[in-house]
Amino acid sequence: HGDHEYEGWQYPLSDCDQRRSPNSVYNDYRCYNSHMNLIPLRVEVLSKNPALLVFHEFFSKSRIANFLSMASEKEMEETSVEGAEGTVKSRTRVAHGTWIDHHENIVASDMFHHIQSKFNTIDFDRAEAFHVLRYGPGGHYAPHYDMLQHDTAVELVGNRIVTFLTVLKTAQKGGGTVFPRLGITVQPNPGDVMFWFNMEPDASKAMDSLHGACPILEGEKIGATLWVKAFGQEFLTRCPMKEGAPFDYNPLVEPRKSVYDEALLSGLHLF
Numbered sequence: 001h002g003d004h005e006y007e008g009w010q011y012p013l014s015d016c017d018q019r020r021s022p023n024s025v026y027n028d029y030r031c032y033n034s035h036m037n038l039i040p041l042r043v044e045v046l047s048k049n050p051a052l053l054v055f056h057e058f059f060s061k062s063r064i065a066n067f068l069s070m071a072s073e074k075e076m077e078e079t080s081v082e083g084a085e086g087t088v089k090s091r092t093r094v095a096h097g098t099w100i101d102h103h104e105n106i107v108a109s110d111m112f113h114h115i116q117s118k119f120n121t122i123d124f125d126r127a128e129a130f131h132v133l134r135y136g137p138g139g140h141y142a143p144h145y146d147m148l149q150h151d152t153a154v155e156l157v158g159n160r161i162v163t164f165l166t167v168l169k170t171a172q173k174g175g176g177t178v179f180p181r182l183g184i185t186v187q188p189n190p191g192d193v194m195f196w197f198n199m200e201p202d203a204s205k206a207m208d209s210l211h212g213a214c215p216i217l218e219g220e221k222i223g224a225t226l227w228v229k230a231f232g233q234e235f236l237t238r239c240p241m242k243e244g245a246p247f248d249y250n251p252l253v254e255p256r257k258s259v260y261d262e263a264l265l266s267g268l269h270l271f
């Protein structure tokens with residue numbers, strides 16, 4: 001594949017060849033202190049500003065398998081963009097997609113509940129429906145920002161402060177998620193979650209959150225995105241008490257190492 005085949009990409013495709021970040025801060029189990037509960041998650045902090053985290057093995061294999069088989073029964077549409085000449089096939093996002101409501105069926109509901117219970121520093125009720133994207137060979141999503149244009153809905157519920165991307169299936173070759181401005185390409189495993197902030201604490205766009213899905217060279221990639229809206233999230237973090245910056249990132253990017261590490265690493269079973 002040559003670069004010319006990925007119209008609209010605009011960044012060096014060689015960015016996609018980078019593997020893990022050289023500056024991964026933690027890659028082990030850490031505890032999030034939230035609502036007086038310690039939530040153990042195996043977290044890798046790839047960037048602190050903007051926060052970019054990978055939660056390893058967030059979902060069990062069976063949850064992922066159930067979600068995939070449920071999603072495969074849905075009609076997936078070729079993603080498109082609306083232009084002056086009507087709706088045309090998108091060249092910046094070459095993939096098939098569909099929306100699945102949080103409680104559309106028992107599988108989605110179980111998935112959603114798992115997210116809410118493990119991760120209660122974020123109010124996922126304030127997220128859009130699951131957006132499932134399937135990329136085939138040559139599929140890709142050129143680097144972009146997830147924040148929406150300002151409109152009435154954004155005014156009411158805030159913009160997309162956080163992207164919570166569940167990795168359902170990975171390509172055999174290619175298909176990493178690239179952050180060109182951070183110099184990071186993430187190649188997670190099915191069941192992992194990528195989590196990042198699209199907004200600065202003052203609600204402006206986090207310029208370094210620019211990201212895209214690298215071209216699939218072999219196989220197929222499937223992911224499910226939850227875009228979380230900003231309003232209300234500030235009440236779930238420890239009091240930041242900073243005017244104009246109502247969201248405190250630090251508890252997320254500096255989770256505490258827990259006394260349970262040994263048990264977790266030696267295979268304590270979490271359901």
Ligand SMILES: O=C(O)CCC(=O)C(=O)O
Pocket residue numbers: 133141146163165176177178211212213214223225
């Ligand atoms: O599939 C990916 O790796 C990125 C998806 C993405 O950027 C999005 O859905 O907004």
Ligand SMILES: [Fe+2]
Pocket residue numbers: 144145146163211
């Ligand atoms: Fe995105």
